[in-house]
Amino acid sequence: MGPAKGFLLVLIKPSHYDDDGYVIQWIRSAIPSNTLAVLNGLALDCAERRVLGDDVPITIDLYDETNTVIPVQSIIRRMKDYGSGMVGFVGAQTNQFPRAVDLAGEFLKADIPVMIGGFHVSGCVAMLPDLPRDIRAAGEKGISLFAGEAEGHLDEVLRDAHAGQLKPLYNFLNEGLSLEGTPPPFLPAQIVKNTFRRLSSFDAGRGCPFQCSFCTIINVQGKTSRYRSADDVERIIRTNLQQGVGRFFITDDDFARNSNWEEILDRCIELREKEGLVISFTAQVDVGAYKIPRFVEKCARAGCNNIFIGLESLNPESLAGAKKRQNKIWQYRKMLQVWKDHGCTTVAGYILGFPTDTPESIARDIEIIKNELPLDGLEFFCLTPLPGSEDHRNHVERGAWSESDMNKYDLEHVTMDHPRMSKDEWQQVYRQAWSQYYTEEHVERVLRRAAVKNQDIYKVMFLLLCLGGSIALEGIHPLEAGMFRRKVRTMRRPTMPRENPFVFYPRRVWEILSLSVRWPLLVWKFFRILRRVQAQPQRSGEVDLAMVPAEEQHDEDLALLQIYRASIPARYTATEPVGTGRR
Numbered sequence: 313m314g315p316a317k318g319f320l321l322v323l324i325k326p327s328h329y330d331d332d333g334y335v336i337q338w339i340r341s342a343i344p345s346n347t348l349a350v351l352n353g354l355a356l357d358c359a360e361r362r363v364l365g366d367d368v369p370i371t372i373d374l375y376d377e378t379n380t381v382i383p384v385q386s387i388i389r390r391m392k393d394y395g396s397g398m399v400g401f402v403g404a405q406t407n408q409f410p411r412a413v414d415l416a417g418e419f420l421k422a423d424i425p426v427m428i429g430g431f432h433v434s435g436c437v438a439m440l441p442d443l444p445r446d447i448r449a450a451g452e453k454g455i456s457l458f459a460g461e462a463e464g465h466l467d468e469v470l471r472d473a474h475a476g477q478l479k480p481l482y483n484f485l486n487e488g489l490s491l492e493g494t495p496p497p498f499l500p501a502q503i504v505k506n507t508f509r510r511l512s513s514f515d516a517g518r519g520c521p522f523q524c525s526f527c528t529i530i531n532v533q534g535k536t537s538r539y540r541s542a543d544d545v546e547r548i549i550r551t552n553l554q555q556g557v558g559r560f561f562i563t564d565d566d567f568a569r570n571s572n573w574e575e576i577l578d579r580c581i582e583l584r585e586k587e588g589l590v591i592s593f594t595a596q597v598d599v600g601a602y603k604i605p606r607f608v609e610k611c612a613r614a615g616c617n618n619i620f621i622g623l624e625s626l627n628p629e630s631l632a633g634a635k636k637r638q639n640k641i642w643q644y645r646k647m648l649q650v651w652k653d654h655g656c657t658t659v660a661g662y663i664l665g666f667p668t669d670t671p672e673s674i675a676r677d678i679e680i681i682k683n684e685l686p687l688d689g690l691e692f693f694c695l696t697p698l699p700g701s702e703d704h705r706n707h708v709e710r711g712a713w714s715e716s717d718m719n720k721y722d723l724e725h726v727t728m729d730h731p732r733m734s735k736d737e738w739q740q741v742y743r744q745a746w747s748q749y750y751t752e753e754h755v756e757r758v759l760r761r762a763a764v765k766n767q768d769i770y771k772v773m774f775l776l777l778c779l780g781g782s783i784a785l786e787g788i789h790p791l792e793a794g795m796f797r798r799k800v801r802t803m804r805r806p807t808m809p810r811e812n813p814f815v816f817y818p819r820r821v822w823e824i825l826s827l828s829v830r831w832p833l834l835v836w837k838f839f840r841i842l843r844r845v846q847a848q849p850q851r852s853g854e855v856d857l858a859m860v861p862a863e864e865q866h867d868e869d870l871a872l873l874q875i876y877r878a879s880i881p882a883r884y885t886a887t888e889p890v891g892t893g894r895r
Contacts, residue, residue: 318369319474320397322387323351326404326412327377329719330788333808335411338794340506341378342778346513346563347403347430348376349497354466357495363467364474368396374499378792379506381800382415388422397424398473400458404430406699407722413450414806420454425473429458432718434532435700438485440708444699446718451480460484461518461533463494485532491518491540496548501555508795511594513561514548516540517570522598523635526663528700529565539572542579549583549591558591562616568601580614594618599639602650612654619651623660623687626677626872630666635702642873646862648686652765657688657772659779664742665695670732671741678748680871686761686858688772689779691790692745693723694738719805724789743783750780752841759845761859769842777838785830797827 325345327336352374359370371394375382391397399419401412409432416426428450436447437459443451451457456478458469465484472478497514504512517539520530540548552558564570583589592615599621602608611619624639625631631639651658662681664674681687697704697714698721707714707728715727726738733741755776762772782793801816857869 318371318394318396319364319470320371320373320391320394321355321470322373322391322397322399323348323355323375324382324399324401324412324415325376325378326401326408326415328405328407328411328722329805333805334799335377335803336788336792337378337381337798339379339796339798340508341376341794342508342791343561344499344504344507344511344513345376345378345403346497346515346561348374348503349499349513350515351400351402351462351466352500353495353498354462356498358466358470363470368474370470374503376503376506377411377415379794381798381803384415384418388419388424391422391424396474398470398478399424399426401426401428402430404428404432405721406432406435406718407720408432409446409450410717410719410805413446413453413455416450416455417453425456425476425478426454427456427458427469427473427478429462431528431532432699433457434459434485435528435698435704437481437483438531439700439702439705456480456482458482458484460487461489463489463491486534488519488534488536488538491515491538492544493541494544496540496544496551498548498551501557504552504555504557509559510557511559511561512552512557513563514540514545515563516545516567516576517564517572520565521569522566522638525633525635525702525706526695526698527565527702528698531700531702533565537569537571539570540576541572542575545576546579546583549580549589553589553591558589560591560593562593562595565596566598566601567595568597568604568607573607574610577610577614577616581610584615585613591615592617594620596620596622598622599643599647602647603643608650608654608656612656617656619656619658621647621658621660623681624663625666626680626875627666627668627673629668633667644685644872645858645865645870649859649862652686652761652767655765655767657767657775659689659691659775660687661691661693662745663693663695664745665726665730665733665738667731669730669741671737671744674741674745675748678745680875682749682754682757684857684870684872686856688758688762689775690749691779692742692749694726694742696721696723696727722789722792746780746783750776750784752837755780755838756841756845757856759842761856763845764859769845773838773842777835781831781834785827785834799823 325348330336352372355372359372364370401416404412412428416428419426433447436443447457457480459482461484469482499512504510517537518533519535519537521535523530567573580591584591595611595616597619623644624636626641628641631637648658681690697707713729720727724742726735730738758776759769759772762769779790782788782790786793786797799820801811801813804810
């Protein structure tokens with residue numbers, strides 16, 4: 313082989329398999345991969361600095377498998393032409409790890425160096441004394457593993473790969489490096505256009521101060537706030553605007569606890585109000601964020617018009633057991649009303665399968681949410697012992713049963729035993745929760761609430777359509793959904809047989825035809841609801857408990873607080889008021 317003409321770095325965000333063994337991917341996926349953006353930004357910096365030497369230029373190819381068929385053979389040919397390079401699977405979550413390993417095997421056969429990083433590897437290295445079987449097996453195949461964050465370390469990895477000496481494991485956990493001034497995350501427009509709303513992303517900070525036992529982030533990114541400066545964020549925004557991208561997902565696990573939130577929001581407000589730049593954001597915050605002085609107001613002015621909140625449960629015992637003590641259920645209504653008063657659309661996460669849950673209690677609590685909380689969208693998840701969480705470590709130490717197939721750790725499948733529900737009951741409860749919340753009656757109720765507050769009723773309608781329709785029609789969680797599902801016959805899990813073309817293609821044609829009818833019917837149904845709301849925006853004498861100002865509400869009228877008083881331990885209320893209003 314002659315001298316290398318350069319180094320080809322291929323970065324792939326893997327998807328995962330559905331229950332039939334086919335890779336989940338779309339023409340356009342729902343959300344971008346911020347890890348892919350971060351690694352691309354760091355790699356661009358390495359290329360600019362010529363870290364492999366002045367005579368070895370670095371070329372970077374990016375692929376997000378949630379919206380792109382990975383051209384394996386084309387990548388192999390390009391790698392051979394370059395003479396030097398590596399394939400890195402970035403941001404691999406637990407459910408994506410099996411797919412990453414399967415794809416990695418194709419490149420290993422061609423003698424191409426391969427590395428896998430992400431929360432599965434990092435979480436297991438951070439929390440377990442011994443690596444689990446699936447990670448050990450990946451290492452035995454010759455896959456290099458990466459734990460921690462790449463800032464300050466990608467140079468070393470690239471030099472090792474160029475020299476053909478990748479280490480089996482790179483462990484950079486617990487370093488907590490500052491993010492200020494580091495190369496910014498960046499996705500080129502050709503990658504962003506493959507997301508549903510041409511949405512890009514950046515992390516304004518990392519780390520979360522809370523201790524939720526089901527969370528992996530605090531054990532990988534730490535509990536101390538590390539943040540980008542307002543100048544960093546402004547550069548990210550301006551760079552994206554130059555390529556026509558103005559919508560962003562701020563991926564901080566809890567943006568409200570970013571120590572630099574106010575300076576960042578002030579800069580975004582300045583860009584919007586003084587320069588007239590058209591930018592908007594989706595951000596994740598905690599329940600108590602609304603009480604931070606100026607936070608909600610500045611979020612709204614800065615363009616944070618979509619807010620995700622982890623409600624998780626209405627049961628205080630469940631919240632306390634999961635160490636999510638920052639969630640005070642008596643604040644839920646007031647909190648959601650404050651966000652709605654500022655024109656923000658709210659979506660909440662809700663976990664099913666806490667030890668005290670039963671099918672009856674879950675159904676009851678969902679009705680309470682529908683009747684008493686002015687929430688727009690609700691996303692359901694199964695309680696899962698994700699590797700990297702305290703729950704998972706405790707599960708392993710107890711020797712309790714858990715699902716051995718990592719592909720099922722997608723928060724949609726039951727992966728452990730429950731004291732009050734069988735596996736089938738729990739799985740059925742998960743499916744029923746979606747259909748119970750996204751009824752025609754409740755969709756109309758949510759749209760009426762939006763109309764009363766002068767929210768963009770079309771935006772709220774399409775939000776509900778996407779959230780409810782993803783499960784009802786596609787059978788896939790909204791966070792993994794997208795626009796028009798791709799299914800490639802040859803891209804089936806190796807442990808499952810490849811289907812005969814005469815079986816696969818007729819069924820696939822029927823699926824497409826069926827969905828091409830069912831989706832328009834659902835859209836038509838939602839538009840009919842919207843027209844009713846527009847024709848009768850507020851019925852005379854209609855009272856919606858969720859919209860009554862919290863300070864004017866009798867606590868006795870709310871099932872939420874009646875259940876709270878009946879179930880909360882006395883020690884929990886020692887320093888907290890119970891009510892939201894009059895008694």
